[in-house]
Amino acid sequence: MPLGGILFIAVFVILFGCLMLFLASKAGKRVYDPVKFEAYECGIPAQEKKDTKISVKFYLTAILFIIFDIEIIFMYPWATTFRDFIQSGQGLFVLTSMFIFLLVFIYGLFWEVKSKALEWD
Protein backbone atom coordinates (compact mmCIF):
# COMPACT_ATOMS: atom_id res chain seq x y z
CA MET A 1 0.00 0.00 0.00
CA PRO A 2 2.73 2.59 0.69
CA LEU A 3 3.72 2.58 -2.99
CA GLY A 4 0.11 2.95 -4.12
CA GLY A 5 -0.45 5.67 -1.55
CA ILE A 6 2.67 7.56 -2.58
CA LEU A 7 1.69 7.40 -6.25
CA PHE A 8 -1.87 8.46 -5.46
CA ILE A 9 -0.92 11.50 -3.39
CA ALA A 10 1.86 12.55 -5.79
CA VAL A 11 -0.53 12.50 -8.76
CA PHE A 12 -3.20 14.25 -6.70
CA VAL A 13 -0.85 17.03 -5.65
CA ILE A 14 0.47 17.55 -9.18
CA LEU A 15 -3.09 17.74 -10.56
CA PHE A 16 -4.05 20.15 -7.76
CA GLY A 17 -1.09 22.39 -8.56
CA CYS A 18 -1.80 22.36 -12.30
CA LEU A 19 -5.47 23.14 -11.72
CA MET A 20 -4.58 26.07 -9.49
CA LEU A 21 -2.12 27.44 -12.05
CA PHE A 22 -4.74 27.07 -14.79
CA LEU A 23 -7.49 28.79 -12.78
CA ALA A 24 -5.18 31.61 -11.76
CA SER A 25 -4.13 32.14 -15.38
CA LYS A 26 -7.81 32.52 -16.39
CA ALA A 27 -8.84 34.78 -13.51
CA GLY A 28 -6.44 37.69 -13.85
CA LYS A 29 -6.67 40.49 -16.41
CA ARG A 30 -3.89 40.94 -18.97
CA VAL A 31 -2.34 44.15 -20.21
CA TYR A 32 0.35 43.81 -22.85
CA ASP A 33 3.51 45.85 -22.42
CA PRO A 34 6.85 44.66 -23.87
CA VAL A 35 8.90 46.22 -21.08
CA LYS A 36 7.10 44.13 -18.49
CA PHE A 37 8.52 40.89 -19.85
CA GLU A 38 12.16 41.84 -19.55
CA ALA A 39 14.22 40.13 -16.87
CA TYR A 40 13.97 42.14 -13.65
CA GLU A 41 17.33 43.67 -12.81
CA CYS A 42 16.33 46.59 -10.62
CA GLY A 43 15.20 48.70 -13.56
CA ILE A 44 18.48 48.65 -15.43
CA PRO A 45 18.33 47.09 -18.92
CA ALA A 46 19.59 43.50 -18.73
CA GLN A 47 23.27 43.45 -19.60
CA GLU A 48 24.44 39.89 -19.15
CA LYS A 49 22.94 36.72 -20.45
CA LYS A 50 21.25 34.46 -17.92
CA ASP A 51 23.83 31.68 -18.29
CA THR A 52 26.42 33.94 -16.79
CA LYS A 53 29.65 32.74 -15.20
CA ILE A 54 29.09 30.76 -12.03
CA SER A 55 31.64 30.12 -9.31
CA VAL A 56 33.19 26.65 -9.57
CA LYS A 57 32.78 26.39 -5.79
CA PHE A 58 29.17 25.33 -6.22
CA TYR A 59 30.25 22.44 -8.40
CA LEU A 60 32.92 21.41 -5.88
CA THR A 61 30.39 21.57 -3.04
CA ALA A 62 28.06 19.30 -4.96
CA ILE A 63 30.80 16.70 -5.54
CA LEU A 64 31.88 16.77 -1.90
CA PHE A 65 28.25 16.42 -0.85
CA ILE A 66 27.80 13.28 -2.93
CA ILE A 67 30.90 11.63 -1.43
CA PHE A 68 30.00 12.46 2.16
CA ASP A 69 26.33 11.70 1.79
CA ILE A 70 27.05 8.21 0.50
CA GLU A 71 29.39 7.65 3.45
CA ILE A 72 26.67 8.74 5.85
CA ILE A 73 24.08 6.51 4.20
CA PHE A 74 26.42 3.55 4.80
CA MET A 75 26.15 4.25 8.51
CA TYR A 76 22.37 3.86 8.59
CA PRO A 77 22.11 0.05 8.37
CA TRP A 78 24.98 -0.21 10.83
CA ALA A 79 23.11 2.02 13.26
CA THR A 80 19.89 -0.01 13.08
CA THR A 81 21.58 -3.32 13.78
CA PHE A 82 24.16 -2.14 16.31
CA ARG A 83 22.03 -3.01 19.34
CA ASP A 84 21.41 -6.53 18.08
CA PHE A 85 25.16 -7.01 17.67
CA ILE A 86 25.78 -5.79 21.22
CA GLN A 87 23.19 -8.28 22.47
CA SER A 88 24.90 -11.16 20.65
CA GLY A 89 28.31 -10.13 22.05
CA GLN A 90 29.82 -8.85 18.80
CA GLY A 91 29.47 -5.18 19.69
CA LEU A 92 33.17 -4.40 19.99
CA PHE A 93 34.01 -5.98 16.63
CA VAL A 94 31.22 -4.11 14.83
CA LEU A 95 32.16 -0.85 16.52
CA THR A 96 35.83 -1.25 15.57
CA SER A 97 35.02 -1.98 11.96
CA MET A 98 32.81 1.10 11.86
CA PHE A 99 35.60 3.20 13.33
CA ILE A 100 37.96 2.09 10.56
CA PHE A 101 35.36 3.29 8.08
CA LEU A 102 34.92 6.51 10.05
CA LEU A 103 38.67 7.13 9.93
CA VAL A 104 38.37 7.47 6.16
CA PHE A 105 35.48 9.87 6.69
CA ILE A 106 37.35 11.98 9.23
CA TYR A 107 40.52 11.99 7.17
CA GLY A 108 38.47 13.10 4.16
CA LEU A 109 36.89 15.94 6.10
CA PHE A 110 40.26 16.98 7.53
CA TRP A 111 41.90 16.93 4.10
CA GLU A 112 39.01 18.90 2.66
CA VAL A 113 39.40 21.65 5.25
CA LYS A 114 43.19 21.65 4.89
CA SER A 115 43.12 21.93 1.10
CA LYS A 116 40.81 24.96 1.42
CA ALA A 117 38.06 23.34 -0.62
CA LEU A 118 35.55 24.85 1.79
CA GLU A 119 36.84 28.41 1.80
CA TRP A 120 34.36 30.92 0.41
CA ASP A 121 35.27 34.47 -0.35
Next chain:
Amino acid sequence: MGQDTFQITVNCIKLVLVFLMMVQAVPILVWLERRGSAFIQNRLGPNRVGPLGLMQLLADAVKFLTKEEFFPAGGVKFLYYAAPVAALVPATLAFAAIPMSAPVHIDPFEMFGKNWGPYTFFWQGFEINVGIVYILGVSSLGAYSILMAGWGSGNKYSLLGALRASAQIISYELALGLSIVGIILLYGTFNLGEMIAAQQGLLHFQFLGHTVESTWLPNWGIFYQPLAAVIFFAATFAESNRLPFDLAEGEAELVAGFHVEYGGFKMLLFFIGEYGHMMVAAGLMTTFFFGGWSIPGVSYESVYQWAQGAAATNSGASLLAGLIHFLVWTVKFAIFLWIFIQVRWTLPRFRYDQLMDLGWKTMLPWALGNTIITAIVLLIAHS
Protein backbone atom coordinates in the same frame (compact mmCIF):
# COMPACT_ATOMS: atom_id res chain seq x y z
CA MET B 1 -1.04 -7.19 1.20
CA GLY B 2 -4.62 -7.63 0.27
CA GLN B 3 -6.87 -4.70 0.84
CA ASP B 4 -10.59 -4.41 0.33
CA THR B 5 -12.56 -1.46 -1.00
CA PHE B 6 -13.25 0.00 2.42
CA GLN B 7 -9.57 0.12 3.37
CA ILE B 8 -8.50 1.66 0.06
CA THR B 9 -11.22 4.30 0.28
CA VAL B 10 -10.32 5.26 3.82
CA ASN B 11 -6.63 5.40 2.98
CA CYS B 12 -7.21 7.64 -0.05
CA ILE B 13 -9.44 9.98 1.96
CA LYS B 14 -6.77 10.07 4.65
CA LEU B 15 -4.08 11.06 2.14
CA VAL B 16 -6.20 13.84 0.70
CA LEU B 17 -7.01 15.05 4.22
CA VAL B 18 -3.32 15.17 5.13
CA PHE B 19 -2.62 17.24 2.04
CA LEU B 20 -5.53 19.60 2.68
CA MET B 21 -4.44 19.93 6.29
CA MET B 22 -1.03 21.05 5.09
CA VAL B 23 -2.48 23.52 2.59
CA GLN B 24 -4.97 24.88 5.12
CA ALA B 25 -2.29 25.34 7.75
CA VAL B 26 -0.36 27.70 5.48
CA PRO B 27 -2.71 30.73 5.61
CA ILE B 28 -3.06 30.29 9.36
CA LEU B 29 0.72 30.21 9.72
CA VAL B 30 1.09 33.25 7.48
CA TRP B 31 -1.41 35.11 9.64
CA LEU B 32 0.36 33.95 12.78
CA GLU B 33 3.69 35.00 11.35
CA ARG B 34 2.44 38.47 10.42
CA ARG B 35 0.70 39.04 13.74
CA GLY B 36 3.56 37.49 15.72
CA SER B 37 6.21 39.53 13.93
CA ALA B 38 4.12 42.64 14.47
CA PHE B 39 4.02 42.04 18.21
CA ILE B 40 7.74 41.24 18.28
CA GLN B 41 8.41 44.52 16.52
CA ASN B 42 5.92 46.45 18.63
CA ARG B 43 3.33 47.16 15.91
CA LEU B 44 -0.17 45.85 15.29
CA GLY B 45 0.01 43.81 12.09
CA PRO B 46 -3.06 42.99 9.97
CA ASN B 47 -6.09 43.91 12.09
CA ARG B 48 -8.52 45.58 9.71
CA VAL B 49 -10.08 42.70 7.75
CA GLY B 50 -12.41 40.75 10.00
CA PRO B 51 -11.91 39.95 13.70
CA LEU B 52 -8.19 40.09 14.63
CA GLY B 53 -7.42 40.41 10.92
CA LEU B 54 -8.33 36.75 10.37
CA MET B 55 -10.19 37.48 7.14
CA GLN B 56 -6.92 38.78 5.74
CA LEU B 57 -6.22 35.20 4.66
CA LEU B 58 -9.27 35.19 2.44
CA ALA B 59 -8.45 38.60 1.00
CA ASP B 60 -4.90 37.45 0.26
CA ALA B 61 -6.11 34.33 -1.50
CA VAL B 62 -8.45 36.34 -3.72
CA LYS B 63 -5.69 38.79 -4.47
CA PHE B 64 -3.29 35.99 -5.40
CA LEU B 65 -5.88 34.40 -7.64
CA THR B 66 -6.66 37.56 -9.61
CA LYS B 67 -3.06 38.58 -10.28
CA GLU B 68 -1.99 38.86 -13.90
CA GLU B 69 -0.52 35.80 -15.59
CA PHE B 70 3.09 36.49 -16.47
CA PHE B 71 5.91 34.70 -18.26
CA PRO B 72 9.32 36.42 -18.48
CA ALA B 73 11.03 36.76 -21.86
CA GLY B 74 14.09 34.49 -22.04
CA GLY B 75 12.64 31.97 -19.60
CA VAL B 76 12.20 28.26 -20.17
CA LYS B 77 8.48 27.70 -20.30
CA PHE B 78 8.28 24.12 -19.04
CA LEU B 79 10.66 24.66 -16.13
CA TYR B 80 9.05 27.96 -15.21
CA TYR B 81 5.59 26.43 -14.87
CA ALA B 82 6.65 23.05 -13.49
CA ALA B 83 8.71 24.50 -10.63
CA PRO B 84 5.84 25.73 -8.38
CA VAL B 85 3.95 22.46 -8.83
CA ALA B 86 7.12 20.49 -8.07
CA ALA B 87 7.63 22.55 -4.90
CA LEU B 88 4.41 21.10 -3.47
CA VAL B 89 5.22 17.42 -3.95
CA PRO B 90 8.24 16.71 -1.67
CA ALA B 91 6.79 18.44 1.38
CA THR B 92 3.44 16.65 1.00
CA LEU B 93 5.03 13.24 0.50
CA ALA B 94 7.24 13.68 3.56
CA PHE B 95 4.48 15.10 5.74
CA ALA B 96 2.16 12.20 4.92
CA ALA B 97 4.62 9.73 6.48
CA ILE B 98 4.67 11.38 9.92
CA PRO B 99 2.56 9.58 12.53
CA MET B 100 0.15 11.99 14.20
CA SER B 101 -1.64 9.74 16.66
CA ALA B 102 -2.07 6.20 17.96
CA PRO B 103 -3.33 3.61 15.44
CA VAL B 104 -7.10 3.14 15.37
CA HIS B 105 -8.47 -0.41 15.60
CA ILE B 106 -11.86 -0.98 14.01
CA ASP B 107 -13.80 -4.11 15.03
CA PRO B 108 -15.63 -6.21 12.41
CA PHE B 109 -18.94 -4.66 11.34
CA GLU B 110 -21.68 -5.14 8.77
CA MET B 111 -22.41 -2.73 5.91
CA PHE B 112 -24.25 -3.13 2.55
CA GLY B 113 -25.11 -6.71 3.50
CA LYS B 114 -21.44 -7.71 3.73
CA ASN B 115 -19.10 -8.40 6.61
CA TRP B 116 -16.07 -6.16 6.82
CA GLY B 117 -13.15 -7.56 8.73
CA PRO B 118 -11.22 -5.95 11.57
CA TYR B 119 -9.02 -3.08 10.47
CA THR B 120 -6.10 -1.12 11.82
CA PHE B 121 -5.74 2.40 10.50
CA PHE B 122 -2.64 4.44 11.13
CA TRP B 123 -3.12 8.10 11.91
CA GLN B 124 -0.83 9.19 9.07
CA GLY B 125 -0.88 9.24 5.27
CA PHE B 126 0.93 5.95 4.84
CA GLU B 127 2.76 3.73 7.28
CA ILE B 128 6.29 3.06 6.00
CA ASN B 129 8.74 0.76 7.69
CA VAL B 130 11.80 2.76 6.62
CA GLY B 131 10.18 6.08 7.56
CA ILE B 132 13.34 8.10 8.21
CA VAL B 133 15.12 7.09 5.01
CA TYR B 134 11.98 7.79 3.01
CA ILE B 135 11.43 11.23 4.55
CA LEU B 136 15.07 12.23 4.07
CA GLY B 137 15.03 11.05 0.48
CA VAL B 138 11.78 12.71 -0.47
CA SER B 139 12.29 16.03 1.27
CA SER B 140 15.70 16.56 -0.33
CA LEU B 141 13.94 16.52 -3.71
CA GLY B 142 12.91 20.07 -2.79
CA ALA B 143 16.22 21.30 -4.21
CA TYR B 144 15.01 20.40 -7.71
CA SER B 145 12.05 22.75 -7.69
CA ILE B 146 14.31 25.60 -6.56
CA LEU B 147 16.83 24.89 -9.32
CA MET B 148 14.04 24.58 -11.90
CA ALA B 149 12.65 27.94 -10.82
CA GLY B 150 16.06 29.57 -10.90
CA TRP B 151 16.96 28.33 -14.35
CA GLY B 152 13.49 28.62 -15.84
CA SER B 153 13.04 32.28 -14.94
CA GLY B 154 15.85 33.48 -17.20
CA ASN B 155 17.01 35.98 -14.60
CA LYS B 156 20.43 36.36 -12.99
CA TYR B 157 19.07 36.96 -9.52
CA SER B 158 16.93 33.86 -9.73
CA LEU B 159 19.83 31.74 -10.90
CA LEU B 160 22.15 32.98 -8.17
CA GLY B 161 19.49 32.52 -5.53
CA ALA B 162 18.75 29.01 -6.72
CA LEU B 163 22.43 28.05 -6.72
CA ARG B 164 22.92 29.39 -3.23
CA ALA B 165 19.81 27.66 -2.00
CA SER B 166 20.74 24.28 -3.43
CA ALA B 167 24.35 24.47 -2.21
CA GLN B 168 23.04 25.36 1.24
CA ILE B 169 20.44 22.59 1.28
CA ILE B 170 22.90 19.89 0.33
CA SER B 171 25.53 21.14 2.79
CA TYR B 172 23.16 21.03 5.72
CA GLU B 173 21.77 17.70 4.68
CA LEU B 174 25.07 16.13 5.77
CA ALA B 175 24.76 17.42 9.33
CA LEU B 176 21.08 16.49 9.30
CA GLY B 177 21.75 12.95 8.13
CA LEU B 178 24.57 12.43 10.63
CA SER B 179 22.60 13.74 13.59
CA ILE B 180 19.89 11.20 12.72
CA VAL B 181 22.43 8.34 12.99
CA GLY B 182 22.59 9.00 16.75
CA ILE B 183 18.81 8.76 16.95
CA ILE B 184 18.74 5.51 14.98
CA LEU B 185 21.42 4.08 17.28
CA LEU B 186 19.26 4.99 20.24
CA TYR B 187 16.03 3.39 18.98
CA GLY B 188 17.49 0.73 16.67
CA THR B 189 14.79 1.22 14.05
CA PHE B 190 13.85 3.30 11.01
CA ASN B 191 10.17 3.13 11.82
CA LEU B 192 8.72 6.35 13.24
CA GLY B 193 5.84 4.53 14.96
CA GLU B 194 8.24 2.22 16.82
CA MET B 195 10.30 5.26 17.89
CA ILE B 196 7.25 6.82 19.50
CA ALA B 197 6.41 3.51 21.16
CA ALA B 198 9.92 3.46 22.62
CA GLN B 199 9.39 6.88 24.19
CA GLN B 200 6.36 5.92 26.29
CA GLY B 201 6.43 6.00 30.06
CA LEU B 202 8.94 7.57 32.42
CA LEU B 203 12.63 8.10 31.84
CA HIS B 204 14.41 4.79 32.52
CA PHE B 205 17.50 3.12 31.15
CA GLN B 206 20.13 0.56 32.06
CA PHE B 207 23.70 1.57 32.67
CA LEU B 208 26.36 -0.97 33.63
CA GLY B 209 23.79 -3.27 35.15
CA HIS B 210 22.11 -0.51 37.19
CA THR B 211 18.63 0.64 36.31
CA VAL B 212 18.25 4.40 36.37
CA GLU B 213 14.68 5.61 36.68
CA SER B 214 13.18 9.06 37.00
CA THR B 215 9.99 9.70 38.89
CA TRP B 216 8.58 12.46 36.71
CA LEU B 217 10.62 13.01 33.52
CA PRO B 218 9.04 11.40 30.43
CA ASN B 219 11.11 8.93 28.42
CA TRP B 220 11.79 11.35 25.57
CA GLY B 221 14.62 11.30 23.06
CA ILE B 222 15.79 14.78 23.98
CA PHE B 223 17.18 13.50 27.26
CA TYR B 224 19.32 10.91 25.48
CA GLN B 225 20.36 12.94 22.44
CA PRO B 226 20.34 16.66 23.30
CA LEU B 227 23.18 17.49 20.90
CA ALA B 228 21.54 15.63 18.04
CA ALA B 229 18.33 17.57 18.75
CA VAL B 230 20.10 20.93 18.50
CA ILE B 231 21.98 20.00 15.32
CA PHE B 232 18.88 18.49 13.74
CA PHE B 233 16.71 21.50 14.51
CA ALA B 234 19.31 23.96 13.24
CA ALA B 235 19.82 21.96 10.05
CA THR B 236 16.09 21.88 9.35
CA PHE B 237 16.08 25.68 9.43
CA ALA B 238 18.62 25.60 6.61
CA GLU B 239 16.69 22.90 4.77
CA SER B 240 13.51 24.94 4.71
CA ASN B 241 15.37 28.14 3.73
CA ARG B 242 14.20 30.07 6.76
CA LEU B 243 16.02 32.82 8.57
CA PRO B 244 18.79 32.88 9.77
CA PHE B 245 19.62 30.73 6.73
CA ASP B 246 17.54 32.45 4.05
CA LEU B 247 20.52 33.36 1.88
CA ALA B 248 18.51 32.09 -1.06
CA GLU B 249 16.21 35.06 -0.75
CA GLY B 250 18.53 37.68 0.70
CA GLU B 251 16.36 40.69 -0.20
CA ALA B 252 19.21 43.16 0.04
CA GLU B 253 21.38 41.28 -2.47
CA LEU B 254 19.16 39.16 -4.67
CA VAL B 255 15.80 40.97 -4.54
CA ALA B 256 13.94 37.75 -3.72
CA GLY B 257 16.16 34.90 -4.86
CA PHE B 258 14.76 32.11 -6.95
CA HIS B 259 11.23 33.50 -7.08
CA VAL B 260 11.98 36.98 -8.41
CA GLU B 261 9.93 36.39 -11.53
CA TYR B 262 7.05 34.63 -9.82
CA GLY B 263 3.85 36.28 -8.70
CA GLY B 264 0.29 35.45 -7.82
CA PHE B 265 -0.64 31.84 -7.33
CA LYS B 266 2.71 30.45 -8.52
CA MET B 267 4.34 32.34 -5.67
CA LEU B 268 1.73 30.97 -3.27
CA LEU B 269 2.59 27.40 -4.29
CA PHE B 270 6.24 28.08 -3.41
CA PHE B 271 5.03 29.40 -0.07
CA ILE B 272 3.06 26.24 0.59
CA GLY B 273 6.18 24.22 -0.20
CA GLU B 274 8.32 26.23 2.21
CA TYR B 275 5.80 26.06 5.03
CA GLY B 276 5.34 22.37 4.25
CA HIS B 277 9.04 21.78 4.86
CA MET B 278 8.68 23.68 8.11
CA MET B 279 5.81 21.41 9.14
CA VAL B 280 7.80 18.30 8.26
CA ALA B 281 10.66 19.58 10.42
CA ALA B 282 8.34 20.33 13.33
CA GLY B 283 6.70 16.91 12.99
CA LEU B 284 10.06 15.15 12.94
CA MET B 285 11.24 17.06 16.01
CA THR B 286 8.15 15.93 17.92
CA THR B 287 8.59 12.36 16.72
CA PHE B 288 12.31 12.00 17.39
CA PHE B 289 12.81 13.98 20.57
CA PHE B 290 9.49 14.80 22.22
CA GLY B 291 7.58 11.55 22.27
CA GLY B 292 5.33 12.10 19.25
CA TRP B 293 1.68 11.81 20.21
CA SER B 294 2.32 10.39 23.68
CA ILE B 295 1.07 12.37 26.68
CA PRO B 296 3.73 12.85 29.38
CA GLY B 297 2.71 11.03 32.55
CA VAL B 298 -0.39 9.40 31.01
CA SER B 299 -0.16 6.06 29.22
CA TYR B 300 -2.14 5.17 26.10
CA GLU B 301 -3.90 2.39 27.99
CA SER B 302 -5.35 4.72 30.61
CA VAL B 303 -6.61 7.09 27.91
CA TYR B 304 -8.13 4.12 26.09
CA GLN B 305 -9.85 2.91 29.25
CA TRP B 306 -11.30 6.35 29.86
CA ALA B 307 -12.47 6.46 26.22
CA GLN B 308 -14.16 3.07 26.67
CA GLY B 309 -16.27 4.61 29.36
CA ALA B 310 -17.20 7.53 27.14
CA ALA B 311 -17.82 5.68 23.86
CA ALA B 312 -20.24 2.80 23.30
CA THR B 313 -18.08 0.45 21.20
CA ASN B 314 -14.43 -0.58 21.13
CA SER B 315 -14.00 1.03 17.70
CA GLY B 316 -15.41 4.29 19.00
CA ALA B 317 -13.15 4.18 22.04
CA SER B 318 -10.12 3.59 19.85
CA LEU B 319 -11.12 6.49 17.61
CA LEU B 320 -11.70 8.78 20.60
CA ALA B 321 -8.34 7.87 22.15
CA GLY B 322 -6.71 8.54 18.78
CA LEU B 323 -8.38 11.94 18.61
CA ILE B 324 -7.14 12.90 22.08
CA HIS B 325 -3.58 11.91 21.18
CA PHE B 326 -3.89 13.82 17.94
CA LEU B 327 -4.71 16.98 19.92
CA VAL B 328 -1.64 16.45 22.10
CA TRP B 329 0.48 15.97 18.99
CA THR B 330 -0.93 19.17 17.53
CA VAL B 331 0.08 21.15 20.61
CA LYS B 332 3.68 19.90 20.44
CA PHE B 333 3.73 20.48 16.68
CA ALA B 334 2.42 24.03 17.05
CA ILE B 335 5.08 24.87 19.64
CA PHE B 336 7.81 23.98 17.17
CA LEU B 337 6.15 25.97 14.41
CA TRP B 338 6.06 28.95 16.74
CA ILE B 339 9.78 28.52 17.48
CA PHE B 340 10.37 28.66 13.73
CA ILE B 341 8.53 31.96 13.53
CA GLN B 342 10.10 33.41 16.64
CA VAL B 343 13.61 32.61 15.44
CA ARG B 344 12.91 34.19 12.08
CA TRP B 345 12.06 37.51 13.71
CA THR B 346 14.83 37.38 16.29
CA LEU B 347 18.05 36.49 14.49
CA PRO B 348 19.77 38.36 11.63
CA ARG B 349 20.92 36.65 8.46
CA PHE B 350 24.28 34.88 8.13
CA ARG B 351 26.91 35.81 5.61
CA TYR B 352 27.38 33.14 2.95
CA ASP B 353 30.86 31.99 3.97
CA GLN B 354 29.77 31.89 7.62
CA LEU B 355 26.84 29.75 6.60
CA MET B 356 29.00 27.24 4.76
CA ASP B 357 31.57 27.19 7.56
CA LEU B 358 28.88 26.51 10.12
CA GLY B 359 27.52 23.62 8.10
CA TRP B 360 30.76 21.91 7.10
CA LYS B 361 33.25 22.81 9.81
CA THR B 362 31.08 23.04 12.91
CA MET B 363 27.87 21.05 12.65
CA LEU B 364 29.29 18.13 10.66
CA PRO B 365 32.16 17.39 13.13
CA TRP B 366 29.86 17.82 16.13
CA ALA B 367 27.32 15.43 14.64
CA LEU B 368 30.12 12.97 13.92
CA GLY B 369 31.35 13.22 17.51
CA ASN B 370 27.81 12.71 18.76
CA THR B 371 27.50 9.52 16.70
CA ILE B 372 30.81 8.12 17.95
CA ILE B 373 30.08 8.91 21.60
CA THR B 374 26.58 7.47 21.36
CA ALA B 375 27.94 4.23 19.92
CA ILE B 376 30.64 3.91 22.61
CA VAL B 377 28.21 4.67 25.44
CA LEU B 378 25.72 2.15 24.07
CA LEU B 379 28.46 -0.49 23.93
CA ILE B 380 29.61 0.22 27.50
CA ALA B 381 26.10 0.44 28.93
CA HIS B 382 24.77 -2.78 27.41
CA SER B 383 27.72 -5.17 27.65
